[in-house]
Amino acid sequence: MSGMFTVLANFLAGLGRAQFFLLSVLAAIPSALMRPRLLVQQLYMVGVLSLIIIVISGSFVGMVLALQGFRTLVRFGAEESLGVFVALVIVRELGPVVTALLFAGRAGSALAAEIGLMKATDQLSAMEMMAVDPIRRVIAPRFIAGVLAMPLLAGIFCVMAIGIAGGHAVGVELLGVDAGSYWSQIRGAVEIDDIVQSFIKSIVFGAAISWIAVYQGYHAAPTSEGVSRATTSTVVVSSLSILALDFVLTAFMFR
Amino acid sequence: MSTSTSDNPAVAADALVRVRGVSFRQGTRAIYEGVDLDIPRGKLTAILGPSGTGKTTLLRLIGGQWRPQAGTVHFDGIDVHAQSRQQLYTLRKRMGLLFQNGALLTDLSVFDNVAFPLREHTTLPESIIRDLVLMKLEAVGLRGARDLFPEQLSGGMARRVALARAIALEPELVMYDEPFTGQDPISMGVLMRLIRSLNEALGITSIVVSHDVEEVLSIADYAYIVGGGKVLDQGTPERIRASSSELVQQFLTGAPDGPIAFHYKGKPYLQDLQGTGA
Numbered sequence: 001m002s003g004m005f006t007v008l009a010n011f012l013a014g015l016g017r018a019q020f021f022l023l024s025v026l027a028a029i030p031s032a033l034m035r036p037r038l039l040v041q042q043l044y045m046v047g048v049l050s051l052i053i054i055v056i057s058g059s060f061v062g063m064v065l066a067l068q069g070f071r072t073l074v075r076f077g078a079e080e081s082l083g084v085f086v087a088l089v090i091v092r093e094l095g096p097v098v099t100a101l102l103f104a105g106r107a108g109s110a111l112a113a114e115i116g117l118m119k120a121t122d123q124l125s126a127m128e129m130m131a132v133d134p135i136r137r138v139i140a141p142r143f144i145a146g147v148l149a150m151p152l153l154a155g156i157f158c159v160m161a162i163g164i165a166g167g168h169a170v171g172v173e174l175l176g177v178d179a180g181s182y183w184s185q186i187r188g189a190v191e192i193d194d195i196v197q198s199f200i201k202s203i204v205f206g207a208a209i210s211w212i213a214v215y216q217g218y219h220a221a222p223t224s225e226g227v228s229r230a231t232t233s234t235v236v237v238s239s240l241s242i243l244a245l246d247f248v249l250t251a252f253m254f255r
Numbered sequence: 256m257s258t259s260t261s262d263n264p265a266v267a268a269d270a271l272v273r274v275r276g277v278s279f280r281q282g283t284r285a286i287y288e289g290v291d292l293d294i295p296r297g298k299l300t301a302i303l304g305p306s307g308t309g310k311t312t313l314l315r316l317i318g319g320q321w322r323p324q325a326g327t328v329h330f331d332g333i334d335v336h337a338q339s340r341q342q343l344y345t346l347r348k349r350m351g352l353l354f355q356n357g358a359l360l361t362d363l364s365v366f367d368n369v370a371f372p373l374r375e376h377t378t379l380p381e382s383i384i385r386d387l388v389l390m391k392l393e394a395v396g397l398r399g400a401r402d403l404f405p406e407q408l409s410g411g412m413a414r415r416v417a418l419a420r421a422i423a424l425e426p427e428l429v430m431y432d433e434p435f436t437g438q439d440p441i442s443m444g445v446l447m448r449l450i451r452s453l454n455e456a457l458g459i460t461s462i463v464v465s466h467d468v469e470e471v472l473s474i475a476d477y478a479y480i481v482g483g484g485k486v487l488d489q490g491t492p493e494r495i496r497a498s499s500s501e502l503v504q505q506f507l508t509g510a511p512d513g514p515i516a517f518h519y520k521g522k523p524y525l526q527d528l529q530g531t532g533a
Contacts, residue, residue, distance in 0.1 A: 118361075126358035129318055129351075130372045130420075131344040137375070 018215050024135050025143050025214065032140035042141045046107040047149030051156070053106050054099060058157035061094055062086060062166015070175050079175070083182035084189040086167035091190055091198050095158040097246050100205035103150055104238035108213040111142055112234040115217025116227035124218075139218060143210045150206025151199055158198070162186070197253045204245055209238045271296040271428055271460045272317055277326030279312060286312050288484040289326065294428075299454045299461040301475035303468055303495075305506060308482045310464040311355070314430045317462075318352055319343045331427070348376060351421030351429040355436060357413035359405040365392070365416050366401040372423045391419040395449060411442030415449065422453060429453070431463045435470055443467075447474050468507055472496065480506065 032039065069085040115138065118124050124134045160166055171177040213234045220230035272294035279287045286309035294300050302310050315321045317328055319335045328335045330346060338346060359368050369388045373379060379387070392398040395415040405413060414434060421429055431450060435443045451474045454461045465471045472478060472492040480487045480495065480503055488495060488503045498504065505513035521527070 121361070122354045122356060122358035123360055125320065126352070126354055126360075126417075128320060129347055130375070130424075131347040132372070132375045133344070 017219070018211070021215050021218065022211055025139055025211075028133070028136040028140040029144060031136050032144060035141070038137075038141040039144060042145035043149060046103075046111065046142070046145045047152060050103060050106045050149070050153055053102055054153045054157050055160050057098060057102055058095075058160030059165035059169075061098060061157075062090065062161030062168075063170045065089060065094075065161070066167040066170035066175070070171060070177070079177055080181040081185055082171045082175075082177050083162075083167065083186040086171070087162050087186040087190050088194070090158050090161045090167075091194050093246070093250075095161065096154045096198050096201040096205060097242060099154040099157045099202065100150065100209060100242045101239055103146075103153060103206070104209045104213075104242065105235055107146065107149070108209045108234045108238050109231045111146065111210070111213035112217040112220070113227055113231045115139070115142070115214060116220035116230045119218065119220060120222040120224070120227055134218075139214045143214050146210025146213070147203060147206045150209070151202040154198065154202035154205075197249075200253070201246065201249050204249060205242050208241050208245060209234075212238045212241065269296045270294055271331055272462075273327075273329040274313075274317070275327050275329075277316060277323045277328065279309070279316060279321070279323045281312075285484050287316075287323070290481070290484070290486055292479060292486065294460060294462055295477060296460050297454075297458055298476040299451065299463065299474060301471040301478040301492075302462060302464045302481060303466065303471060303478055303506070304481040304487075306466060309484070310466075310481060311432050313481070314352060314432055314462065314464060317430065318347065318350060348424055349427045351424070351426040353414065353417050353421050353429065353431045353434060355433045357405070357410075357417035359408075359413055359417055359420070361405050363404075364401065365397065365403050365405075365408070368405070368416055369419045369423055372420065376424060387423070388419075391423055392416075394422070394453070395419045396445070409442070411438050411446065414438075414446060418446075418449065418453070422457065422459070425457065426459065428460045428462070431461065431465075433465055434463065435465060435467045443470060450474060468509075482506070 065086050066082060069082050070079055073079045073082055073085065115124075118134075118138065124138065127134045127137060162168065168179075168182065172179045172182050216230040216234045216237075220226045270293035272292070274290060274292035277287050277290045278285070290313075292313075302313060304310050312321065316323055317330065317335065319328075319338065322336050330350070333346060335343070335346065359365075360371065363371065366388055369391050370384050373384050373387060377384075389398055389401070392401055395418050397412060397415055397419065400408070400412065400416075405416075408416065418429075434446050434450065438446065447470055450461060450463060453459065463471055463475065472495065475492055477490070478492055478495050479489045480498075482502060488498050488500055490498075495503065496507065498507075502514040504510075
């Protein structure tokens, strides 16, 4: 019983530390925004370098959804609704969620490992001794870049999954669904609210992943084992948080 | 045996760093217990002691990165640990710390590493920053290596780049954390000459933390020997070499056994082999 209390107390203490850390990162955001070069560099690292995995995954998820959807819809003679099926599933759920899971694995882990290694090799201490605040110089630009990159990547994922190489390629080009009805039904069924809510989800996921990654990296034990643990925790905690947050957000948004 | 710092007017008169009654614990382990130290202005002071005695800790206490549980550290009359974060950063612009591994920023080239503090703290035009960086790199003999990245440097070169970076803002105090560890004789000689010549040419105060006794004593003006959480002895290199303290002599001669035991504390050997006793 006392063991359970200790685990709970440690969890709450960790959460408290993470919140204080987030506050200091948020306080450093204005000064980080004044240095666009650092921000662009980090957007490249977390955003542009994640593009390939997002584009390829988006295409395959769209293709598989089209195949599966077509099999079911054709039984009811409703294959013309394939576009709606693919678009709603992607925009409302799979777009932001799968992008976030991939983003946590690709960019979150890289952020945590990079910051953890900077700590282990005294680079963060060296900055402090040079009177440069590492939260402002290192952490804040990475956090902002993560929050900005996530919705952009989720948007690209959706475009790839619904159009270009995903649902459209399989549904229209391969299975022969009429292109006109594929797109017109999407336009009729997908509302602006769906897109806005999807956008909100991806921003929340981006903030959660970036927060977890920079916190884990910054508080990693300065050893190789510590950095490895921080990287693993980032992916595990981020993934679980994304799924939990998705449930909460969906429950509130799509009532 | 050991002379009290305040008894030594030559040291106490013009100290840039004044450490008084500092106690510092990490967990249950006491690193320092009521230590007094004075770092004389413009001189090269060595802090010597066996590994694990908290020499690096002392530099972190002086730099304000760690806070002692008791006692004060004054830098040029300013209480380091009574400063706000912003004031501490202002104070740190007057100090440079050379980390044991160099701690160069791995995503920046040698040139950008040395330019880093200048770009962060000044609004100098890039042409002047370029000249300043090249001057600092010339001083450490690495002007030709400006385009290399940290992973392309040897350990000695990395430390010289870190030294150029540490003096970029022309600080009053430069602290060297184990600058000679793992260096071949040539690198060590280069680093020793650099540390001494920078101290004289720039008129900076230097603290060299090390356990390479002979090398450091050959360039130091004054030395402290720390161990067991205390200052064991202090004085000019000649005085340290002539110390009658068994502990100091064990450290200077590198004898494996003496006041500092070869064996880590444990139960008697025979008892351990027989598997008896608690």
